[in-house]
Amino acid sequence: MNTEEALVTSAINAWKGAIERADKLFSPLSEDQLQKEVAPGKNRLVYLWGHLTAVHDRMLPLLYLGERLHPEYDDLFLTNPDKSRPNLPPAGEIKKSWDAVNNKLLSGFGGVSAGDWLQKHASVSEEEFAKDPSRNRFAILLSRTSHIAFHLGQTALIPK
């Protein structure tokens, strides 16, 4: 493996580690446990799990890795705050979506060369990208890894 491939591998490993920590946290929870808020009046665990799934689902087209699998999650977990939608999917269904989205992403990551990670992502125009090449796919991978950590930090506040 050359230097550029090893750098990309490190970043994908960091992503995988974050996904595994989130999976270990959310997947074993019962419907009741998923109703817990991270702090009084704040987001419930079920919302954060669906929110991460929605944000990751949006990474598929953003990184040119294919069509979204669950665009319907945006309304439930992203564009509206928690508790604004009365009927959320059951835990087993969120788990399936979470796994499917993350598996599709990870398998897609494997086909992106180091040079392609530095290409523009889908939400930036050619013009803007020419001015600011830091708006590349690698930056998305890094920022979404931190996004998982951002919410895991919140879940760590729930009393055991």
Added chain:
Amino acid sequence: MNTEEALVTSAINAWKGAIERADKLFSPLSEDQLQKEVAPGKNRLVYLWGHLTAVHDRMLPLLYLGERLHPEYDDLFLTNPDKSRPNLPPAGEIKKSWDAVNNKLLSGFGGVSAGDWLQKHASVSEEEFAKDPSRNRFAILLSRTSHIAFHLGQTALIPK
């Protein structure tokens, strides 16, 4: 800039962005505001600020970037929980330490080549590193960037 340099630059940019977000959050706070807990009974902002400073200070020797500047922060903000030490440094002093540590790190980052980012960090032995080359300096940079996000996520829960 070649591919490997651009990948490193992306990761350093992600780090800088996280530092800037944390700085914007903590630096303007008064002593009173720094006493706020992120959730009832949880860490105070002053503790998290010192904690991030201590963790970043430890990155200096870990990444072979020089001696630590504030080893005394470990006792106050890392090896002991919040509220176990009655006298914490005043905000102005934490701000100075925070800036000094992050400036020394950032300036050190500039002198690390892409290949050197993939070398072992100081807490892994040559033997362990030969078995698992993923325990490199780049992985530390990525994980410490996520560590900032982890705690920023908690601070985001404080009512405005």
